Amino acid sequence: QSEIRKKLIDAFTKSKEEYLSGQYLANLIGCSRTAVWKHIEELRKEGFELEAVRRKGYRITKTPEKVTPDEIRLGLQTETLGRQIHHEESVDSTQKIAHRLAYEGAQEGTVIIAEEQLSGRGRMDRRWHSPKSTGVWMSVILRPNIPPPKAPQLTLITAVAVVQAIEELTDLTPQIKWPNDILMNGKKVTGILTELQADADRIISIIIGIGINVNQELDDYPDELKDIATSISIEKGEKLSRAELIRVLLAKLENLYKLYLDKGFYPIKLLWESYAVSIGKNLTARTITGSIYGKALGITEDGVLMIEDSSGKVHHVYSADIEL
Ligand code: BT5
CATH class of the missing domain: 1.10.10.10 (Winged helix-like DNA-binding domain superfamily/Winged helix DNA-binding domain)
Structure with a gap:
């Protein structure tokens, strides 16, 4: 059928x-x-x-208001990403389904999309608010042949792809906040969650979770998010087709991913830096071992954030929450 x-x-x-x-x-x-x-x-x-x-x-x-696989396929320009699409009405988290499918051998590029997530996740078990049929709640399964420590680079690649997709479809100019936030007017429009299935020295699969606020109105957010979250429609003043956004995003992501596998992280780093909001600014990085305050110098060839503190010491930050 x-x-x-x-x-x-x-x-x-x-x-x-x-x-x-x-x-x-x-x-x-x-x-x-x-x-x-x-x-x-x-x-x-x-x-x-x-x-x-x-x-x-x-x-x-x-085409329909819902993001059905048929509608996404209508005009999809990719070779691998999104060639297999699982669309669900309501799930706990698309990440959970993606993990199961990846474990069962799903092919690279398999995409899981839900209209609604009942317990969408952020990093460190935080919640991701995912109300019905308003955003893109999606997980993508990749199987790159790279060593596990390089996996966080996929977050940065995805961030660039999301910015490029939004820029192609609107006249908005989103910015990236290291490592996984995309902001508009200082508010979060997208969060990315990269998870791994790996042995000590080999990646089995990378599951990239992407949450894009597309057609929410301010009233759709709970109070605690009203000041920190935004959506494309709030910024743009009109609604955007989620299916079209997904199509463009998958095409951008596939191009960048190919570029990365072919030429390494360097070309991505240049693109990423051109969209980054935090470079050259003073900020606080909260890590699990403590906070670092200083000036963000940029990212290394590997995508690691460099912060110079007031004594001139440069810290390498692999994972943190950033306060600007
Ligand atoms: C993230 O975590 O930003 C990663 C979000 C990834 C969501 C996608 S949706 C598809 C896939 N399936 C999942 O279950 N997850 C992925 P983090 O940096 O930890 O940010 C989480 C914080 O963002 C929360 O603590 C809130 O403060 C805020 N937040 C929650 N929902 C939001 C929303 N819809 N828009 C903006 N901010 C939100």
Whole structure:
């Protein structure tokens, strides 16, 4: 069933505004025209609007509000990322599902998307507020052949991809706060959570969790987030298609990931620095072993944050919360 649906969607992606005849679609998927009609009805139930014109055929005129796999595939420009999509209505956390699927052998690029998360997670078991059908709550499974200590670089790669995607679709200019926040007007619009399945010397999979606030209004946030969180629609003043954002994001992420596997972290570092908010500023880094106050010098070739304290000593920070 879903294979046939994929074929239909691919065909409509290629045909764009053109009509596809019932006979053409029947030949394509190897079934009768009545069966084609049934599949078209299924797409309508998912929220697609299709125009059917006699002697011409079908074309898609409107895609659904929900982020369904079919809608994401409609126009997806990637080779691996998002070629397998699991879409769920309501889950605890997409990370949890991704861990299970990765363990069961899911292929690289598999994506898990939920309309709503009941216990979305941040780092260190903090909560990630993920209300229904307003944001992108997504996990991506990657299987890079890199040593485990390099895994945090994937957080920085993803941050660059998110900024590029938002910049492509809006005239907003998001900034990255090391390591995993994306801010607009000083408020958090995106959080990234990179988790690992690894042996001591080998990565089995990296699970990148991405939470993007897209269409929330200020009232959708609980009080404790109202001053620190924002969404693309709050900043832009209008709603954005989540499916389109996901498509563009997956394409950007795939490009950067390929660049990284091919050329290493250096080109990513340059891009990352061009979007970073914290470099050259005084800040406090709260780590599990204590706080460091000083000026952020930048990141190392490995993506580690360097802070110079008042005595001139340079600290390397691998993981922390940053206060600007
Ligand atoms: C993060 O953690 O920023 C990582 C968030 C990752 C979420 C994605 S959604 C898909 C996938 N599935 C999951 O279960 N998680 C990932 P951290 O840096 O620890 O920031 C967490 C803090 O951000 C919280 O303590 C709140 O202060 C704040 N916060 C929570 N929800 C927020 C939201 N929707 N928007 C902005 N800030 C939020």
